[in-house]
Amino acid sequence: MGEKSVQKRKFILDTARKVFMEKGFKRVTMKDIVEACDISRGGLYLYFNSTEEIFLEVLRMESEETDDVFSDNIKEDATATDILMLFLKEQKKELLRKEDTLTQATYEFYFENTLSKKDNILKKQFESAVIIIQKLIEAGVEGGEFYCEDPEGAARNIMLVLEGFKISAQTIGVNAESVDKQLLYILKSLGVED
Amino acid sequence: MGEKSVQKRKFILDTARKVFMEKGFKRVTMKDIVEACDISRGGLYLYFNSTEEIFLEVLRMESEETDDVFSDNIKEDATATDILMLFLKEQKKELLRKEDTLTQATYEFYFENTLSKKDNILKKQFESAVIIIQKLIEAGVEGGEFYCEDPEGAARNIMLVLEGFKISAQTIGVNAESVDKQLLYILKSLGVED
Amino acid sequence: MGEKSVQKRKFILDTARKVFMEKGFKRVTMKDIVEACDISRGGLYLYFNSTEEIFLEVLRMESEETDDVFSDNIKEDATATDILMLFLKEQKKELLRKEDTLTQATYEFYFENTLSKKDNILKKQFESAVIIIQKLIEAGVEGGEFYCEDPEGAARNIMLVLEGFKISAQTIGVNAESVDKQLLYILKSLGVED
Amino acid sequence: MGEKSVQKRKFILDTARKVFMEKGFKRVTMKDIVEACDISRGGLYLYFNSTEEIFLEVLRMESEETDDVFSDNIKEDATATDILMLFLKEQKKELLRKEDTLTQATYEFYFENTLSKKDNILKKQFESAVIIIQKLIEAGVEGGEFYCEDPEGAARNIMLVLEGFKISAQTIGVNAESVDKQLLYILKSLGVED
DNA sequence: CATGAATGAGAGTTCATTCAT
DNA sequence: GATGAATGAACTCTCATTCAT
Numbered sequence: 001m002g003e004k005s006v007q008k009r010k011f012i013l014d015t016a017r018k019v020f021m022e023k024g025f026k027r028v029t030m031k032d033i034v035e036a037c038d039i040s041r042g043g044l045y046l047y048f049n050s051t052e053e054i055f056l057e058v059l060r061m062e063s064e065e066t067d068d069v070f071s072d073n074i075k076e077d078a079t080a081t082d083i084l085m086l087f088l089k090e091q092k093k094e095l096l097r098k099e100d101t102l103t104q105a106t107y108e109f110y111f112e113n114t115l116s117k118k119d120n121i122l123k124k125q126f127e128s129a130v131i132i133i134q135k136l137i138e139a140g141v142e143g144g145e146f147y148c149e150d151p152e153g154a155a156r157n158i159m160l161v162l163e164g165f166k167i168s169a170q171t172i173g174v175n176a177e178s179v180d181k182q183l184l185y186i187l188k189s190l191g192v193e194d
Numbered sequence: 195m196g197e198k199s200v201q202k203r204k205f206i207l208d209t210a211r212k213v214f215m216e217k218g219f220k221r222v223t224m225k226d227i228v229e230a231c232d233i234s235r236g237g238l239y240l241y242f243n244s245t246e247e248i249f250l251e252v253l254r255m256e257s258e259e260t261d262d263v264f265s266d267n268i269k270e271d272a273t274a275t276d277i278l279m280l281f282l283k284e285q286k287k288e289l290l291r292k293e294d295t296l297t298q299a300t301y302e303f304y305f306e307n308t309l310s311k312k313d314n315i316l317k318k319q320f321e322s323a324v325i326i327i328q329k330l331i332e333a334g335v336e337g338g339e340f341y342c343e344d345p346e347g348a349a350r351n352i353m354l355v356l357e358g359f360k361i362s363a364q365t366i367g368v369n370a371e372s373v374d375k376q377l378l379y380i381l382k383s384l385g386v387e388d
Numbered sequence: 389m390g391e392k393s394v395q396k397r398k399f400i401l402d403t404a405r406k407v408f409m410e411k412g413f414k415r416v417t418m419k420d421i422v423e424a425c426d427i428s429r430g431g432l433y434l435y436f437n438s439t440e441e442i443f444l445e446v447l448r449m450e451s452e453e454t455d456d457v458f459s460d461n462i463k464e465d466a467t468a469t470d471i472l473m474l475f476l477k478e479q480k481k482e483l484l485r486k487e488d489t490l491t492q493a494t495y496e497f498y499f500e501n502t503l504s505k506k507d508n509i510l511k512k513q514f515e516s517a518v519i520i521i522q523k524l525i526e527a528g529v530e531g532g533e534f535y536c537e538d539p540e541g542a543a544r545n546i547m548l549v550l551e552g553f554k555i556s557a558q559t560i561g562v563n564a565e566s567v568d569k570q571l572l573y574i575l576k577s578l579g580v581e582d
Numbered sequence: 583m584g585e586k587s588v589q590k591r592k593f594i595l596d597t598a599r600k601v602f603m604e605k606g607f608k609r610v611t612m613k614d615i616v617e618a619c620d621i622s623r624g625g626l627y628l629y630f631n632s633t634e635e636i637f638l639e640v641l642r643m644e645s646e647e648t649d650d651v652f653s654d655n656i657k658e659d660a661t662a663t664d665i666l667m668l669f670l671k672e673q674k675k676e677l678l679r680k681e682d683t684l685t686q687a688t689y690e691f692y693f694e695n696t697l698s699k700k701d702n703i704l705k706k707q708f709e710s711a712v713i714i715i716q717k718l719i720e721a722g723v724e725g726g727e728f729y730c731e732d733p734e735g736a737a738r739n740i741m742l743v744l745e746g747f748k749i750s751a752q753t754i755g756v757n758a759e760s761v762d763k764q765l766l767y768i769l770k771s772l773g774v775e776d
Numbered sequence: 777c778a779t780g781a782a783t784g785a786g787a788g789t790t791c792a793t794t795c796a797t
Numbered sequence: 798g799a800t801g802a803a804t805g806a807a808c809t810c811t812c813a814t815t816c817a818t
């Protein structure tokens with residue numbers, strides 16, 4: 001596959017990403033993607049054989065590009081509280097952006113495709129986020145910013161709540177206020193005085 | 195609609211429920227339900243016009259039958275801790291029962307059908323559960339069983355964590371141990387010993 | 389399947405038969421049959437799932453209807469020679485009728501579908517024809533009409549020659565004269581005069 | 583066309599030949615040949631415009647290389663019986679080698695392409711084989727090896743039986759024993775004492 | 777009420793063939 | 798000469814939905 005193909009492949013993935021954001025996963029057909037890309041039916045099959053294949057690739061791209069949630073935008077002298085709040089704010093922004101998200105498509109995809117542990121990007125992301133938050137809390141406790149007897153439990157609590165918010169945003173709806181309240185509750189539990 | 199029709203309607207809903215548990219929502223076709231019920235294609239249309247209509251009715255039945263999570267099995271002299279633990283145990287059982295659940299179908303359904311607030315059964319259930327838990331915590335605080343400064347926050351935290359577990363169970367998988375750990379964390383946050 | 393369905397099924401098979409005679413087996417698509425029958429795309433699938441299935445059924449019909457090559461048209465007082473010549477004349481007629489035959493379709497079908505011995509109608513027909521001819525020759529020898537030391541060999545020779553003619557008719561072409569000559573040769577080998 | 587092109591052409595034909603042996607004629611696509619040759623799609627079209635064209639060329643090659651069935655391996659002092667038996671043995675070997683043969687592909691090809699007499703290689707081969715066998719039988723009769731009143735009839739009988747075996751091998755199956763028996767029958771008819 | 781045959785739109789997929797590079 | 802990306806026609810198959818009986 002030449003240079004040109006690589007670009008086109010990328011173009012298809014980018015375009016498909018938008019389609020998945022709009023329609024979720026299951027409702028998207030190869031035809032939808034063909035039309036969105038304005039290429040020929042057969043043309044798409046030169047690159048991908050199914051919506052599953054495309055979506056998996058979209059997810060992979062996504063996770064490569066967003067690995068660095070924590071590393072970006074963090075000042076040298078940021079405290080644990082600063083970093084945690086930055087992360088939570090980021091997550092809040094993400095989950096309130098209901099339509100512009102791959103969340104729903106991702107859930108739909110995983111409903112039907114039980115991937116081996118190795119391929120389960122979602123799980124990997126979840127677990128690595130837990131670890132990072134746990135470390136962060138431990139650092140905060142060390143530095144006297146937080147009070148917490150079970151950093152792992154707290155970290156998982158945070159991630160599960162976020163997960164709960166994410167699915168709620170797609171089903172029963174979520175508003176900024178209720179998110180703020182709950183994040184405040186969590187921070188207070190860690191002994192952070194707003 | 196005569197007595198007989200009512201029975202047949204019920205039969206269709208019960209059968210469809212099983213189909214939804216097996217296949218989720220989107221993958222289920224009218225044909226699937228017709229075949230599962232062993233009735234004629236046209237016959238099904240006499241009662242329902244789409245899988246959406248059927249699923250909504252299944253959900254309504256479901257919520258009527260399970261309103262009483264808290265009222266059942268509760269002894270006269272049960273403490274707030276007893277009741278909360280009973281509830282959590284029930285929820286744990288539910289979410290570990292990955293396959294035999296309408297969870298996935300429900301999520302899929304809500305992904306595609308943004309219901310008016312009135313019809314959003316899911317939201318109603320969530321909110322009423324929050325209130326009950328909140329009341330329970332308040333009672334527990336009153337009685338000296340729990341320590342909690344923000345009972346609503348704590349109640350929402352519990353429900354969001356459960357929601358997080360539920361969706362995780364359908365996507366990245368969840369095991370009993372990790373559920374136990376997190377429930378323990380929550381109870382400890384409320385000041386419950388052991 | 390009601391009475392009506394049975395008729396329609398028969399109608400489809402009859403129509404498909406004509407299509408197979410015209411185009412052979414491989415070139416025939418479900419669409420061809422749909423169009424020939426003037427029914428809807430989906431309609432055909434109510435009865436058959438593939439051209440293979442249809443063709444197999446056509447073959448089965450065919451073999452049911454033509455089992456009695458020998459039993460028909462045979463007078464009480466027919467000699468072995470009479471019967472044999474009648475059979476050969478029938479076969480000659482068949483193989484010269486190049487276009488109006490399922491021969492080509494049948495060959496094409498068997499090229500791609502190696503059927504279990506049980507289902508191999510072609511083989512069954514061949515073997516039962518060999519046996520009948522063999523018996524006929526034996527009867528003829530008994531009655532002093534034929535001279536033959538190896539009736540089975542002779543019977544197989546006849547059937548193989550016919551098979552050779554059949555395939556030749558579809559590939560290199562065959563004319564009446566050359567068939568006549570060879571049939572004469574065979575009869576002379578059996579000691580039949582003129 | 584340069585020297586290089588000639589070689590490439592030859593390479594394509596050799597490779598295509600193998601493909602035809604494996605899959606017959608109809609199932610083979612230009613894509614199959616492109617992939618087997620590991621050349622570009624467009625590249626193949628520089629040499630050939632269709633599978634028909636390629637196959638015809640393969641057949642032509644084949645017939646050029648195998649003209650000499652009789653001339654090879656024949657000793658100076660071979661008798662007519664020797665030569666005939668050698669030929670039959672060769673043919674037997676060929677037809678029992680069901681898979682590794684162009685037989686099926688050839689039949690399929692001729693089913694769809696009614697060639698002008700000039701181009702019908704198959705017919706030419708058949709007729710020239712008949713003549714050779716006829717001459718052989720005549721020589722054998724002359725030399726007292728065979729007894730035969732109609733050498734042409736006998737020659738055609740042999741070729742038709744072989745043709746019958748060939749097509750049977752591809753459809754209903756043929757085993758060595760049944761071939762041996764029939765060849766024996768034929769030889770005996772010529773008065774050859776095994 | 778109930779049946780189930782029939783329709784036709786639409787999704788998936790594969791290739792022969794072309795053409796800019 | 799050679800490449801391989803791109804096109805679009807053609808097929809297969811599945812269902813939601815209707816309707817005569």
